[in-house]
Amino acid sequence: MSKASTLPSEEALAPSERLVFQGVWHPPGASREVTSVLAATGTRVEVMPAVADGPAPALASAETGEIDVSARVGSIPRRIGFPDGSVFVTAENDAVDAWLRRQRGRGYGFVAALERFHPRLFLVVAVVIALSFAAYRFAVPAMVEVAVAVTPPVAPRLMGQSVLSSLDRILLAPSQLDEARKTALTEGFRRLAALTPRGRDGFTLLFRRGGRIGPNAFALPDGSVILTDELVALADDDDELMGVLAHEIGHVEHQHSLRRLYHVAGLSGLIMLAGGDIGSSVEDLLVHGSLLAALSYSRDQELEADRYSVALMRRAGRDPLAMGRLFERLQKELGVDGGGLLATHPATTERIDALRREPEKPLRNESGP
Numbered sequence: 286m287s288k289a290s291t292l293p294s295e296e297a298l299a300p301s302e303r304l305v306f307q308g309v310w311h312p313p314g315a316s317r318e319v320t321s322v323l324a325a326t327g328t329r330v331e332v333m334p335a336v337a338d339g340p341a342p343a344l345a346s347a348e349t350g351e352i353d354v355s356a357r358v359g360s361i362p363r364r365i366g367f368p369d370g371s372v373f374v375t376a377e378n379d380a381v382d383a384w385l386r387r388q389r390g391r392g393y394g395f396v397a398a399l400e401r402f403h404p405r406l407f408l409v410v411a412v413v414i415a416l417s418f419a420a421y422r423f424a425v426p427a428m429v430e431v432a433v434a435v436t437p438p439v440a441p442r443l444m445g446q447s448v449l450s451s452l453d454r455i456l457l458a459p460s461q462l463d464e465a466r467k468t469a470l471t472e473g474f475r476r477l478a479a480l481t482p483r484g485r486d487g488f489t490l491l492f493r494r495g496g497r498i499g500p501n502a503f504a505l506p507d508g509s510v511i512l513t514d515e516l517v518a519l520a521d522d523d524d525e526l527m528g529v530l531a532h533e534i535g536h537v538e539h540q541h542s543l544r545r546l547y548h549v550a551g552l553s554g555l556i557m558l559a560g561g562d563i564g565s566s567v568e569d570l571l572v573h574g575s576l577l578a579a580l581s582y583s584r585d586q587e588l589e590a591d592r593y594s595v596a597l598m599r600r601a602g603r604d605p606l607a608m609g610r611l612f613e614r615l616q617k618e619l620g621v622d623g624g625g626l627l628a629t630h631p632a633t634t635e636r637i638d639a640l641r642r643e644p645e646k647p648l649r650n651e652s653g654p
């Protein structure tokens with residue numbers, strides 16, 4: 286008796302050679318499994334119990350042309366089906382492959398079928414990958430647009446209120462700015478807001494102490510814009526702060542939070558469809574999603590808000606590059622990982638340069654009427 290490894294690999298089994306695979310055997314239609322071995326001799330395969338007192342009858346046997354070997358998928362155990370409906374399962378994938386290769390050219394049906402199946406398997410995998418990319422690239426953005434369009438106006442209000450009350454509970458503290466400073470900043474903010482499609486009443490400026498989030502500003506989907514005392518303290522002049530507020534107004538006008546939330550929901554939806562788990566993930570998303578979405582935007586959304594800020598500042602007769610100076614100073618003083626505004630608004634050199642290059646053009650709101 287020879288061992289598989291001593292045989293030339295591209296030759297068919299000689300009648301005297303015998304290959305043995307370890308595995309388990311399932312009787313026809315039963316989930317019960319019997320620890321067993323599959324022995325291949327010439328063109329004959331048979332499954333024998335692994336442990337037997339004396340000679341035992343074969344559990345299953347067939348000609349190699351009658352069995353059905355599953356295609357190899359990574360390290361998933363192979364299933365070898367017998368005509369009686371029983372199945373032998375083995376994890377010895379390499380040995381099975383070597384055995385199948387040696388049957389090549391002898392015209393056995395199961396080998397020929399396997400050869401034909403491989404290209405089709407690759408095609409199926411390629412199509413699945415292509416569809417996933419297409420869904421990511423086209424279906425999710427399209428779904429986001431539809432979702433934004435059908436979102437009732439009450440939803441951004443509810444999101445804004447719930448996010449603000451969470452932030453007030455866990456992060457923010459009442460502002461310690463004096464009333465005159467708050468009034469002056471609010472007036473500047475309202476003049477900017479009056480130049481937008483949502484108008485003066487579409488936005489509210491709120492003052493808070495940032496605490497752990499430090500020098501920062503962010504917008505909620507309902508038009509609330511929160512400015513921290515720490516950022517006010519860092520600014521050299523009001524144009525710097527107005528530039529940041531105009532940027533936040535841009536996030537609101539473009540409905541970035543809502544888009545971000547639906548985008549994340551869409552991706553989770555795809556993942557859930559693939560994984561089959563819907564319930565708990567949807568709940569997670571509804572409970573925690575709006576908070577995350579309110580505080581993080583995509584890079585494209587940041588650039589869009591930057592452009593909005595430049596256009597709005599120009600229209601208000603203010604210095605559109607002041608925000609860029611503030612970012613540069615923050616980056617110098619706090620370092621790139623300085624947290625605060627830089628954490629939610631990475632002030633990359635590229636972004637600051639883009640602000641400088643932003644050409645003169647009228648203020649435009651793509652998502653508005």
Ligand SMILES: [Zn+2]
Pocket residue numbers: 532533536582587590629630
């Ligand atoms: Zn931003």
